[in-house]
Amino acid sequence: MTKKDPIVSVKHLKQYFNVGKPDEVKAVDDISFDIYPGETLGLVGESGSGKSTTGRDIIRLYDPTDGEIDFEGKNISKLKRKQMKDFRSQMQMIFQDPYASLNPRMKVEDIIAEGLDINHLVKNADERDKRVHELLHLVNLNEEHASRYPYEFSGGQRQRIGIARALAVKPKFIIADEPISALDVSVQAQVVNLMQDIQEKEGLTYLFIAHDLSMVKYISDRIAVMYNGKIVEMADTDELYNHPLHKYTQSLLSAVPVPDPHSEKQHKIIKFDHSKPFKDDQYLQEVTPGHWLYCSDEEAKQYK
Amino acid sequence: MAQKVLDVKDLSIDFDTLNGTVKAIRDVSFHLDKGETLALVGESGSGKSITVRTIMRLLADNETITNGTIDFEGKDILKESKKEMDKIRGGKIAMISQDPMTSLDPTMNIGNQVAEPLRVHEGMSKHKALEQAAEVLEEVGIPNARERMRDYPHQFSGGQRQRIVIAMAIIDNPDVLIADEPTTALDVTVQAQIIKLLKDLKDKIGTSIIFITHDLGVVANIADRVAVMYAGKIVEYGTVDDIFYNPQHPYTWGLLDSMPTLSMNSDRLNTIPGTPPNLINPPKGDAFYARNKYALKIDHEKQPPFFKVSDTHYAATWLLDKRAPKVTPPESIQKRQAEFKKRGEADHD
Ligand SMILES: Nc1ncnc2c1ncn2[C@@H]1O[C@H](COP(=O)(O)OP(=O)(O)OP(=O)(O)O)[C@@H](O)[C@H]1O
Ligand SMILES: Nc1ncnc2c1ncn2[C@@H]1O[C@H](COP(=O)(O)OP(=O)(O)OP(=O)(O)O)[C@@H](O)[C@H]1O
Ligand SMILES: [Mg+2]
Ligand SMILES: [Mg+2]
Numbered sequence: 020m021t022k023k024d025p026i027v028s029v030k031h032l033k034q035y036f037n038v039g040k041p042d043e044v045k046a047v048d049d050i051s052f053d054i055y056p057g058e059t060l061g062l063v064g065e066s067g068s069g070k071s072t073t074g075r076d077i078i079r080l081y082d083p084t085d086g087e088i089d090f091e092g093k094n095i096s097k098l099k100r101k102q103m104k105d106f107r108s109q110m111q112m113i114f115q116d117p118y119a120s121l122n123p124r125m126k127v128e129d130i131i132a133e134g135l136d137i138n139h140l141v142k143n144a145d146e147r148d149k150r151v152h153e154l155l156h157l158v159n160l161n162e163e164h165a166s167r168y169p170y171e172f173s174g175g176q177r178q179r180i181g182i183a184r185a186l187a188v189k190p191k192f193i194i195a196d197e198p199i200s201a202l203d204v205s206v207q208a209q210v211v212n213l214m215q216d217i218q219e220k221e222g223l224t225y226l227f228i229a230h231d232l233s234m235v236k237y238i239s240d241r242i243a244v245m246y247n248g249k250i251v252e253m254a255d256t257d258e259l260y261n262h263p264l265h266k267y268t269q270s271l272l273s274a275v276p277v278p279d280p281h282s283e284k285q286h287k288i289i290k291f292d293h294s295k296p297f298k299d300d301q302y303l304q305e306v307t308p309g310h311w312l313y314c315s316d317e318e319a320k321q322y323k
Numbered sequence: 324m325a326q327k328v329l330d331v332k333d334l335s336i337d338f339d340t341l342n343g344t345v346k347a348i349r350d351v352s353f354h355l356d357k358g359e360t361l362a363l364v365g366e367s368g369s370g371k372s373i374t375v376r377t378i379m380r381l382l383a384d385n386e387t388i389t390n391g392t393i394d395f396e397g398k399d400i401l402k403e404s405k406k407e408m409d410k411i412r413g414g415k416i417a418m419i420s421q422d423p424m425t426s427l428d429p430t431m432n433i434g435n436q437v438a439e440p441l442r443v444h445e446g447m448s449k450h451k452a453l454e455q456a457a458e459v460l461e462e463v464g465i466p467n468a469r470e471r472m473r474d475y476p477h478q479f480s481g482g483q484r485q486r487i488v489i490a491m492a493i494i495d496n497p498d499v500l501i502a503d504e505p506t507t508a509l510d511v512t513v514q515a516q517i518i519k520l521l522k523d524l525k526d527k528i529g530t531s532i533i534f535i536t537h538d539l540g541v542v543a544n545i546a547d548r549v550a551v552m553y554a555g556k557i558v559e560y561g562t563v564d565d566i567f568y569n570p571q572h573p574y575t576w577g578l579l580d581s582m583p584t585l586s587m588n589s590d591r592l593n594t595i596p597g598t599p600p601n602l603i604n605p606p607k608g609d610a611f612y613a614r615n616k617y618a619l620k621i622d623h624e625k626q627p628p629f630f631k632v633s634d635t636h637y638a639a640t641w642l643l644d645k646r647a648p649k650v651t652p653p654e655s656i657q658k659r660q661a662e663f664k665k666r667g668e669a670d671h672d
Contacts (some may be wrong), residue, residue, distance in 0.1 A: 037478075041470050066513050115508070116424055119422075163601060173367055173368040174367070174372065174421045197481070205595045206367050208593060208594040212591060230508070231538070237592065270512055275540065278542070279543055281564075281663070284543075288512065
């Protein structure tokens, strides 16, 4: 059996900020992974570990410090902003901070239709309106919202505008950076069901960044865990939840709050020692088929 | 008797929009006891943020308070002078707002921003205030906090910005802390750390907290009481146990039912079908009517009053009227309850 070719392939990606200064940050520090067509790769991990930066590198909002990003086999990491235009309708990002990512002077209908206009995807105003209304309904808003401005919406409603905008151009690949954390659980469930429906219908691929591990578990085929600029573990979803190997993953899973007051009040969390997280001889390697762990060759032996 | 620090009565708020007047908050009343944590949960767009922003008297240009009072220390906040409000805001009552970027000044480094409440409200020297700011930034878990004091907000990750806002809100030991989704951008271990920090604050100086979140696991952990909002109204409130173990309102059922759990294995998530009503013309009866599969005819015609379930627990649903047919909560809710019970018993062994 041959595995499908990846739609996105990230190789030794590095993104450093404030290089050479006392506040230098190695936001992303040599990570490699593939995303296959039609799958959802969940990206979870420590706040500040480089998840959004990874997303922003892939969609080329940043120029990577080092490494390579392939989209459908083509290296896009060196493309100039202008050359990226061709990819913009194929690759979309739902941003973590919905307020900062919506132009406050634009009406919602124009925000959503921007991609349609740029890529000439609608023939006339009627068709444009129709499509915008369709998209609003899809994310559980209504046409009354079309003529409003972003500040007139709640946090969760803004997030849904960002989702509608991303879906508008019918992309192949979506980077969803915390697309649902601002929504109530019932709308979360609606959006997640919706994302899955569209995925099935259109064969979409997702990179799904989130902190809600029960939602991530539900939506992802595979999961990568980031810590301090590195991927420390990556595996199929069930495998990762049932057999977490890295201490950080174990700590993270143990900290998921349970919606049950009695047991939650005695909740114990596995502590992770942040003082010396990495050793020089460690790297991300496949310790059992499909299960990747950041460890040394010596450590890997016990799993093989 | 617990002492009330904050008492919101009959609050109603309108927004003027091009399409008409949005009646966003409709007759909301609740109170906050000293030292307690009240969780405000509910539908996205139901008015949680608007309600708490009003306590801080942060109003949008097109916003009008049409009715209501907010008592704080024996005075109505809604009638305080601007000068008095400036003293209260960020001092006695502090808020962690939902969009960290909107409450951070992009042109000011984070050290100065976090230190500002101490400078303004306590008249502290710059040097001392910055020293304390560094300590609080370390407490909320900003790595290399001391080295990064001179960095600007855009240089931090979403969750780090959120923690910077938290640091700013707690630095001056507020009496009332309003936390609007303070942990949504945080990973669960940092979230646990922040929750612990807030609990310590509560134990140390008796801070009362209003905590807005969509994460019912967090509610289970931190809340003493819970109020559930839908379409501009509170539809149910009670102790955290009342709401999780004995929910009464069909919207609360729907909400509890939509949560995936780590132990769950199903193909599709439960949702509440339909969309919330347009609040330009709010329905005459119960706003949840159209989406409520247990709705009675009267729900369509008349708004349900609050029915008393127990001394601590009230719900606004006609299902609690003596004349209503007896309904049992959906099976999945009962299943969850059974699971809770089992776990509870196991924990005791
Ligand atoms: N423009 C920038 N300048 C300097 N440092 C930056 C910049 N952008 C991000 N960083 C730093 O890079 C690291 C990774 O940030 P990133 O936003 O990718 O984290 P994240 O994993 O998305 O976190 P969160 O879960 O909190 O959103 C953080 O330490 C952050 O402070
Ligand atoms: N300036 C405004 N003009 C018109 N309508 C507004 C304005 N601000 C808020 N609204 C509306 O008021 C309602 C309540 O908004 P609010 O931000 O309080 O919701 P919320 O419960 O905090 O939701 P979320 O969970 O999504 O943050 C929403 O329907 C929103 O669209
Ligand atoms: Mg991020
Ligand atoms: Mg809100």
